Each structure stands twice: as C-alpha cells, then as structure tokens.
Amino acid sequence: MPEIRTLEELQLICRRVRRHIIEMTGAAGSGHPGGSLSAVEILVTLFFSVMRHDPRNPRWEDRDRFILSKGHGCPALYAVLAEAGYTPVDQLKTLRKLGSIYQGHPDRRFIPALEASTGSLGQGLSIGLGMALAARLDGKSYRTYVVLGDGESQEGQIWEAAMFAAFHKVDNLVAIVDYNKAQLDGFIKDVMELEPFAAKWQGFGWHVIELDGHDIPSLQRAFTEAETIKSRPTVVIAHTVKGKGVSFMENVPKWHGIAPTPEEVELALKELA
Numbered sequence: 001m002p003e004i005r006t007l008e009e010l011q012l013i014c015r016r017v018r019r020h021i022i023e024m025t026g027a028a029g030s031g032h033p034g035g036s037l038s039a040v041e042i043l044v045t046l047f048f049s050v051m052r053h054d055p056r057n058p059r060w061e062d063r064d065r066f067i068l069s070k071g072h073g074c075p076a077l078y079a080v081l082a083e084a085g086y087t088p089v090d091q092l093k094t095l096r097k098l099g100s101i102y103q104g105h106p107d108r109r110f111i112p113a114l115e116a117s118t119g120s121l122g123q124g125l126s127i128g129l130g131m132a133l134a135a136r137l138d139g140k141s142y143r144t145y146v147v148l149g150d151g152e153s154q155e156g157q158i159w160e161a162a163m164f165a166a167f168h169k170v171d172n173l174v175a176i177v178d179y180n181k182a183q184l185d186g187f188i189k190d191v192m193e194l195e196p197f198a199a200k201w202q203g204f205g206w207h208v209i210e211l212d213g214h215d216i217p218s219l220q221r222a223f224t225e226a227e228t229i230k231s232r233p234t235v236v237i238a239h240t241v242k243g244k245g246v247s248f249m250e251n252v253p254k255w256h257g258i259a260p261t262p263e264e265v266e267l268a269l270k271e272l273a
Contacts, residue, residue: 022265058086125158
C-alpha cells in the first residue's frame with residue numbers, strides 16, 4: 001500500500017511535478033505541457049495515495065494497474081514515476097531525445113514499469129479493460145485505472161469499451177477523464193461537444209462521479225467510493241484546467257502541443273516556486 005501522506009505533502013509533490021513538466025518540455029523544445037499540467041493531481045493522488053504498487057518490485061503480481069491512455073500527457077506520468085522512485089529524476093530533461101527512456105509517448109521498451117505503450121488515442125480503455133478482466137479470471141484483487149483525455153473521448157473505441165465493460169460488470173475498472181475542455185484544435189465545445197457527458201456514461205451503465213480534478217481530497221474520496229461499487233465500472237469525470245498552475249497557459253488551447261521558450265520556462269518556474 002502507498003505510504004500515508006498528508007495533503008500538504010501531496011500538494012508539494014504536485015508542485016514539483018509541475019516544475020518537472022515545464023523544465024522537460026522546455027528542454028525538449030516540444031511536447032504537450034497543457035494536458036500534462038491538467039492531470040497532475042489525478043496522477044499524484046493515484047500513485048501516492050491510492051494505488052497498491054512497489055517501485056522496488058515494478059512487476060509485483062498484485063499491483064494495481066495504471067494506463068495513461070492520453071499518452072501525449074506523458075511528461076506528467078514521467079515526473080510522477082520519477083518522484084515515486086521508478087525512474088531517474090536527473091534524466092527527465094532528456095524528454096524526447098534520441099535514446100532517452102523518456103520518449104514522446106509512453107513506451108514499455110524504455111520503461112518496463114509501464115503497463116502498456118500508449119498514445120494511439122482511443123485504445124487505453126480497451127487495454128485497461130483487458131487487464132481488469134484478467135484480474136477476474138485469475139482471482140486477483142488488483143484494480144485497473146485508466147486516464148482518458150476529453151478530446152480522446154470523442155473516439156468510438158472509447159464507447160465500445162464502455163459498453164463492453166458495463167455489460168460484463170467489470171467493477172474493478174476505473175476510468176478517469178481529464179476534462180480540461182480543450183484539445184489540439186481548440187475548445188471541445190467547438191470541435192465536437194461531449195455534453196451531456198455524465199449522462200452518456202450513465203446511459204452506458206457506468207457509475208459516474210463528477211468532481212474538481214485538482215481537489216486531492218475529492219479525488220481520494222472518489223477512488224474510495226469506486227471500490228465500494230459492485231457489478232459496474234466507475235468513471236471519474238475530473239473537471240480540470242488546461243495548463244493548470246501557470247497563469248499564461250491556463251485555458252489556452254495552444255498550449256496543448258507547444259513547448260515554452262526559455263523565457264517562458266523562467267516565468268512559469270517563478271510561479272511554481
């Protein structure tokens with residue numbers, strides 16, 4: 001089980017993770033800072049407060065599984081893995097460099113602790129569903145958590161997996177949607193509206209929890225609640241802010257896929273000091 005940490009400790013980890021994201025994408029000159037920053041509290045809560053896992057034994061058979069379906073948000077995942085002790089912190093700035101373990105999308109060939117190579121959007125929920133079903137078949141108690149993007153949720157494969165998971169009552173599966181309302185080409189509402197989003201998941205047979213995705217206690221309560229739900233999967237719709245923590249990035253769609261300049265890195269790090 002994860003070490004018990006106070007809210008203040010978890011918030012400090014979030015701040016360090018955000019600094020890593022800015023430094024990594026700035027050093028790479030490319031990447032996806034906006035959607036990485038929006039997912040920080042979700043990932044930190046899972047890895048440091050909720051999931052059963054062991055950095056000293058990454059392939060522990062009874063570990064909880066985690067899939068970052070929105071693989072372009074990997075700067076957040078890499079920073080969390082490094083802070084948790086899975087990978088070296090001092091190599092984070094090699095993001096997207098030739099030969100780096102920190103590739104542009106999560107790749108198990110470089111980081112064996114990853115459960116899957118991801119980033120082809122729409123596929124992660126299906127992967128997580130397979131892992132959750134494997135736990136059932138093997139009589140294991142581990143749970144599977146999948147972080148989805150909101151733009152990604154416009155894809156049909158997400159809803160095929162959602163339908164299958166509810167029909168087969170896969171209650172050890174939790175999807176978390178990083179609902180920051182923006183994607184590569186603009187705001188979700190202008191590209192392809194998802195609303196009524198919660199009603200869609202409910203209509204597919206899922207237990208739905210909506211919350212502020214930057215509120216760690218709310219996330220902790222949601223994951224605890226999900227464990228009590230039987231005979232259906234749970235989705236956490238986490239309302240977040242694209243670029244959270246850096247004033248000039250917040251709610252600005254262009255930061256989906258461009259890196260900060262050296263001057264912008266300096267400004268961002270001052271805000272995150």
